[in-house]
Amino acid sequence: MTRSGVIEIALLLLILAVSTIQFLYWDQKFTDNELATNGKGYVSDEVWYVASARNILVKVFHLNPREVGYYGYTIIYEGVLDRSRVEEIASLYGVKLRFDYSKLNGFYAYSSNASSLNLFLSRLREIANVSDVVPGWMMPDASGINNYLNLEHPPLAKYVIALIMATVGDYPFYWRLGTVVAGTLLVLFTYLIARRLLNSAPAALASASLLAADPLVRNLSSTALLDVYVALFTAISFYLALDKRFKLSVLAVLVGSLFKFNTLFALTPVSLLYAREKLKGRYSLLDLTAIVLGFYIASGLGFLLTQMVAGIPLIGYLGFTSWFKQSITGAIAWHTQVKCLGNACPTSSAPWDWFTGVNSFTLYYFPGGLSVTASGFWPLWCFALVAAIIFLPSYLKGNKAFAHSTCWLLGVLSGYILLWIIGGRTQYSFYAVQLAPLVYSSLTVILATFNYDRVVEVLESWKHLFTRMNRALGRLLLLE
Known part of the structure; x- marks a missing residue:
């Protein structure tokens, strides 16, 4: 390989490395800001694609996402929930709760201990009409999101995200x-x-x-x-x-x-x-x-x-x-x-x-x-x-x-x-x-x-085209 070829490959690898680093940097920046502001982790239309990927993983492939840092369930219920009673049970098992849902009739429960979280869920079912449980990172706030599969778009991107969830982890930085x-x-x-x-x-x-x-x-x-x-x-x-x-x-x-x-x-x-x-x-x-x-x-x-x-x-x-x-x-x-x-x-x-x-x-x-x-x-x-x-x-x-x-x-x-x-x-x-x-x-x-001769050539071509169009229009209107 020639010296110029080696330099070309080195520069290409540098461009690819810098590209990857900046993509990862912004991925991390989005993740950090969501966590710092107590957000749910989603950026823009990710709410639809990531949520549907999680649903496909759980409901279609019958697999659970790999948890990162803690174990969590988005719990959907029907009817009225006795929040104070739920919080009391959660405190017994060291489970933390998030009730910041307005469109989804549910809440998020998470713990560093999987057994404690499952015991909490069992006790919860005794006092609440739990209709669905989605394991993994908290679901976005949208009505019916726990059953949404994003069928208006083909599934391959969701399969990719689901695969990442199952193997690497269900975490905002990894989704991307x-x-x-x-x-x-x-x-x-x-x-x-x-x-x-x-x-x-x-x-x-x-x-x-x-x-x-x-x-x-x-x-x-x-x-x-x-x-x-x-x-x-x-x-x-x-x-x-x-x-x-x-x-x-x-x-x-x-x-x-x-x-x-x-x-x-x-x-x-x-x-x-x-x-x-x-x-x-x-x-x-x-x-x-x-x-x-x-x-x-x-x-x-x-x-x-x-x-x-x-x-x-x-x-x-x-x-x-x-x-x-x-x-x-x-x-x-x-x-x-x-x-x-x-x-x-x-x-x-x-x-x-x-x-x-x-x-x-x-x-x-x-x-x-x-x-x-x-x-x-x-x-x-x-x-x-x-x-x-x-x-x-x-x-x-x-x-x-x-x-x-x-x-x-x-x-x-x-x-x-x-x-x-x-x-x-x-x-x-x-x-x-x-x-x-x-x-x-x-x-x-x-x-x-780009060169001067090509500019002249193009201008002459356009001039010729407009001249022909003008003549054709004249004939059409019986002016010639």
Whole structure:
């Protein structure tokens, strides 16, 4: 290996190490603040994913989470609870209680001694109508959360969190280890994409560094949300498509869709590149239609198959019909409609808002008014999108690096725009992390290939296009 190659690998490893450290740092920062403020440990939509992961672990797999520091039960009851009597029994066994639930008819009991906690629970059942007990870290405060499985989203992220709970521990810092790993791998694949596009070590390292420093990527890689997995498998699919390994590229998309359906938006650029490769200069509308139609039929069947395989544990728990209605047809309907209206709803956004930094979703509030929002380096995002559109004629002039990066950026973005058009108006800015590796790949390509001659060429192309459009409009209006 050459000296420059060794330096490149060393710098890449440094970027990956720094990325992992900063993701873990923010993971710990969120955890410390929740514990210091006597919170329940959850950040943003973690309340849904972590709680459902715990329910899946306990109710579907019949396993208990590994306790960290103490043993705890979230106890749900029916009717009226004699709180003073419960506190009296708890004091006998050295069990501590938390009654800070307002939406959930329950409380949290915990102790350093498992036997004492179980004895307390046995005595409690004698004086209260206990309907459910969820072991592990305290559940969030939401009605019916003890039975919630988050079926509007596929289960793979919940399986990951449940596995961590069972093996490492049910503790806020640990819940996010999966996304920390996914975020680090996302940085790696962003490097690989830029390296493959430009065959330039400095450009690839710059692309990976920009992505790692992006606050949206950092925040989503430090919380137990789903979207960094979507970004990772989108990037993997992009990389495989660059090598014309289209079957594996589609497989990466299908695996990503087991975390969240919007990974499927990556099928748009894959289908275009696949059709381009198949046609190879023998273009005909009939052939194009047949290729694209066959691609989407095969991908659709693959989607259903992978969803059913991943859903086998839930199918066993719910039954196939109930699972299919909730996890497939119900989930699709849920994604294509407005989910929340009113002042109590979190801030939603349109896809184009993500490139201007407006209507950003607030992930967390720290004491003193400091908020953590789901927003990237929007000036760079805006520049990348505008430049991709302006330099679009380069796609027609044979600039392969630009063609690939622009196809992926605009192709995936078009999926969100289409979803918005058909009714899915409740979109949140953290969805945009899927676009992050595409934004920085496009930005790197644009800057690395920028030169005066290309600017002149693009301007002349746009001038020619507008001239033809003007003439066509004139003929249409019978002015010529």
